Amino acid sequence: MDSNLKATYAGRMNEVFTYIDQHLSGDLSLEKIAGVAHFSPFHFHRLFKFITGETPGEYVQRRRIEKSVSLLLHQQKSVSEIAHVLGFSDGSAYSKAFKKFYGISPSAFRQEHPYRLERIQFPNSKIGHEYPDTDAYLRKLNHLKAWINMEAKIEVKEIAPIEVAYINCTGPQNLAATFQQLISWAAPKGFFVPNSKMATVYYDSFKVTPAEKVRMSACLLLESTLAAEGAIGLRTLAGGKYIVGSYEILVEEFEKSWTALFLWMNENGYAMGDAEPFEIYHNNFNEHPEKKAIVDFYIPVKK
Structure with missing residues (x-):
């Protein structure tokens, strides 16, 4: 690809990623985000998958679901509120998408997830990681507290x-x-x-x-x-x-x-x-x- 054309495409994709980040609650259909990049939907779909390894729809769905994990862990929003914030039609649609992606409902995840500082583990999910036992986790927390007291302002x-x-x-x-x-x-x-x-x-x-x-x-x-x-x-x-x-x-x-x-x-x-x-x-x-x-x-x- 010509270097000038490549730079132009990269600039348009900057606009796309920024738009998606700022509009997770809105319309992120293929037609909408292709329009942000000033491409036809067909050409944009091919280009986006070439750059990211995911289709636009797969990328948007993953961003929404992974963003919701952070909200479940670090904010006191209800499942319905999270669904609204992230562009799902309702709490049921969000829960269905979350369970399809990770094999557990968002409500069950919030109730059962005890180790918020560990890499997230979901039963039957794509992320394979074993939780530490409670004693090991508490030792890690104490180590981190001592570390930050010594090393950080x-x-x-x-x-x-x-x-x-x-x-x-x-x-x-x-x-x-x-x-x-x-x-x-x-x-x-x-x-x-x-x-x-x-x-x-x-x-x-x-x-x-x-x-x-x-x-x-x-x-x-x-x-x-x-x-x-x-x-x-x-x-x-x-x-x-x-x-x-x-x-x-x-x-x-x-x-x-x-x-x-x-x-x-x-x-x-x-x-x-x-x-x-x-x-x-x-x-x-x-x-x-x-x-x-x-x-x-x-x-x-x-x-």
Whole structure:
């Protein structure tokens, strides 16, 4: 494919993913989202499956169901409320779709799921993972509490909206190359300078979504307003109330640090808000004498 055409297609797909994220409760029919990308439904269906490995319908249904898992765990919404928020016709339709996907009803899942910080396990589901026993889980919680007390500075604060340029990617194995692509675009234009900050936005949870399907954005924080350009999208990270955990950690400690911060959120009476969690980096860990990242983790919250 011609490089200019490829960049144009990538820009249109940025708009599609953003539209889906913002309209999970609305009309996400093939015709509707193909129109967002300015493609015919037939051409869009083929292109979308080529890029994501899923049809548009499969992707939308998975996003809705996996989003509902987070709501079941971290918010006190009823099954009917979750169905409405995520675009199902009613609670019965949502429960049927959830059970088809995971082999258990959402109500049963909420009642029976004891280990919210573990990778989600569903009987007869596509996700094969054994729960730890209760004692092992409690030991893990105590370890995480001790870890975060030693390793993190935690604040709850209001932040202003943050303007970023970004490139989407799927799967952590592609994130480093996506950052390099973003830097290669920004540096010649003078947008990437020694004090520039990079960020990663997460649209899915590794606790729910298979890692190879987790969608992320590699981001560059902007000092001025720009125009979108091909594969480079522009977006605003939502302002509002966030738990901010500041760490100086090894790359292999990121998962533990996120889990500990979500534990802190739960134990301090907060529920996760509607925006996406993200990381902002304050150094290049490869240049740190101990190969550590100086990073802030942001979780949107509400009481």
